[in-house]
Amino acid sequence: MLNINDYPQQWEKHSRTQRLLRWLAWLWFVVLCAFCWQQMNHQTLWYFVTDAPNQLADISSRMWPPRWSYMESLWQPLWDTINIATLGTALGVVMAIPVAFLAARNTTPSQLLVRPIALFVIAASRSINSLIWALLLVAIMGPGLLAGIIAIALRSIGFVAKLMYEAIEEINATQVSAITATGASPMQILDYAVVPQIMPTFIGTTIFRWDINIRESTVLGLVGAGGIGLRLNESLATLAWPQVSLIFISILATVVFSEWVSARCRKAFI
Amino acid sequence: MATLQLKNLSMHYSAKDKALTDVTIDVQAGEIVGLIGPSGAGKSTLIRCINRLNNPTNGLVLFKDQDLTKLGGQSLRKARRKIAMIFQEYALIERLTVMENVLSGRLGYVPFWRSLLRKYPEQDIQQAYALLDRVGLLEHADKRVDALSGGQRQRVGIARALAQDPELLLIDEPTAALDPRTARQVMRLISEICSERGLPAIINIHDVNLAKMFVKRIIGLQQGVVVFDGKPQQLDDSVLTLIYGEEDWNQTEQQELETLREIA
Structure with missing residues (x-):
């Protein structure tokens, strides 16, 4: 062993060139930000921006007090909204289950053929927002609740299937070996070794998606797919600000309610 | 008649990575065999090749005179249900x-x-x-x-x-996750049950003393090759060195402390 003074006293995580490169990267980032800010605000009319607080105060004052009597005609669309979310989630989950098993590497019947198709279904469903699905469906099948339910379902497939197939791929393989070793058939292996392991993820994901779908179904009415969004659209079009504020309040209440329900469900099932 | 015969069983992941090479073992009815060897010697691979959780590259697995390596689908599942397995975790x-x-x-x-x-x-x-x-x-x-x-x-x-x-038990490190007392209890239970039923078993075990206590025949594996097959009494220092590599097998805690003191 050397004397303690023979060991170097200097230690740096990065070498000189690395430090220089990092400094240049930060400089470049700051310059880019400044440039982008300039580009973005090229067309901003600063007169309107400075006026924004006044406008906000004006609309707020017109919104207050909410027109409470309007609530009578809101109960039905609110109920519709919850139904769109719930039925849409149920339908989406039912369709997502087989897609998830076909997409997971360890349960798919064919890596080359079936898995890419399942992954494509997931990507297609996820890449299109439920509002756009609703727009398409209203055009195809006319306005109404059904279009909303199917829009929510189509958007949910990808979300639920993706989280589920990732859970399937992460299961403990020795439990699968143990069930395989008993002479079980492939379906029995799924039932005993795979399903119990993904159950918590499945329940959690379903409840989470229902929670998201309550929010998403509140805006579907904007494109004619039923629910409270329809009333919001009407009220905005007629500049009935007191009604708009009441709708905001009822949407907020529904979302808070759904959060409470999903928290309770999660506790009960997992 | 031997319940299980392994003939020239080999499993190679690749030309360089050879998990098992030319393993030939007979297990008689009612016989309990302890399989010992260092980690990575191929103990688990060997028993997983028997019920085809792993697929051997070469050789035969004759279970009641039926070659399991040739089976698939329904007939493999039928054979598997007569071969039970107990796992480490x-x-x-x-x-x-x-x-x-x-x-x-x-x-x-x-x-x-x-x-x-x-x-x-x-x-x-x-x-x-x-x-x-x-x-x-x-x-x-x-x-x-x-x-x-x-x-x-x-x-x-x-x-x-x-x-x-089952007509054969495959047991993969049954005590590795257990404390010493529970480990002995579990090993005792397994050997009692095997003798009650006249059930043959292959037990992978890395605790040599536990193996000596409960098993009447020991097979030593080293890098996928059988290097010892005999009675527990024959397991002396030279055999242990053959299986596990160089080490002073009789060194006690006291001696270990003395050595440490000398170094210090």
């Missing part, structure tokens, strides 16, 4: 009840709808209760497995294996 289905785990040993015998609805035949249920009583877990039948201790879980694993009505 229990490999129970944690979120299912003790009873469901024991009954899962019957999966090879019942149709899918029965297993799906958990409607097992009466004699299967009766046998499952009897097995739980045998391993001392009768009152835990309806508990979820994740509520049990390690020793209790391994006993559920044993009951599941026996529910298969």
Whole structure:
């Protein structure tokens, strides 16, 4: 062993060139930000921006007090909204289950053929927002609740299937070996070794998606797919600000309610 | 007649990575064989090749004169149900009840709808209760497995294996996750059950002393090759060195301390 003074006293995580490169990267980032800010605000009319607080105060004052009597005609669309979310989630989950098993590497019947198709279904469903699905469906099948339910379902497939197939791929393989070793058939292996392991993820994901779908179904009415969004659209079009504020309040209440329900469900099932 | 014969069994992951090379072993009816060797010697691979959880590259696995390496699909599943396996980390289905785990040993015998609805035949249920009583877990039948201790879980694993009505037991490091006392209890239970039923077994075990206590024949594996096959009494220092490599096998704690002092 050397004397303690023979060991170097200097230690740096990065070498000189690395430090220089990092400094240049930060400089470049700051310059880019400044440039982008300039580009973005090229067309901003600063007169309107400075006026924004006044406008906000004006609309707020017109919104207050909410027109409470309007609530009578809101109960039905609110109920519709919850139904769109719930039925849409149920339908989406039912369709997502087989897609998830076909997409997971360890349960798919064919890596080359079936898995890419399942992954494509997931990507297609996820890449299109439920509002756009609703727009398409209203055009195809006319306005109404059904279009909303199917829009929510189509958007949910990808979300639920993706989280589920990732859970399937992460299961403990020795439990699968143990069930395989008993002479079980492939379906029995799924039932005993795979399903119990993904159950918590499945329940959690379903409840989470229902929670998201309550929010998403509140805006579907904007494109004619039923629910409270329809009333919001009407009220905005007629500049009935007191009604708009009441709708905001009822949407907020529904979302808070759904959060409470999903928290309770999660506790009960997992 | 030998219950199980392995003939020139080899499994190569690649030309360089040879897990097993030319393993030839006979296991007689009612015989308990201990398989020892360093980590990575191929002990687990060997027993997983028998029930085809791994697929051997070469050689024969004759179980009751049927070559398992040639089987597939239905006939492989039929053969598997007569070969039960007990795992190192229990490999129970944690979120299912003790009873469901024991009954899962019957999966090879019942149709899918029965297993799906958990409607097992009466004699299967009766046998499952009897097995739980045998391993001392009768009152835990309806508990979820994740509520049990390690020793209790391994006993559920044993009951599941026996529910298969096996004619051969494959046991992979049954005590590696257990404390020394529980480990001995589990090994005692396994050897009692094997002699009660005249059941042949292959036990992978890395604890040489435990193996000597409970097993009458020991096979030593080293880098996928059988280097020793004999009685526990024959396991002397030279054999242990052959299996595990150079080490002073008789060194005690006292001597170890003295050596450390000398270095200091």
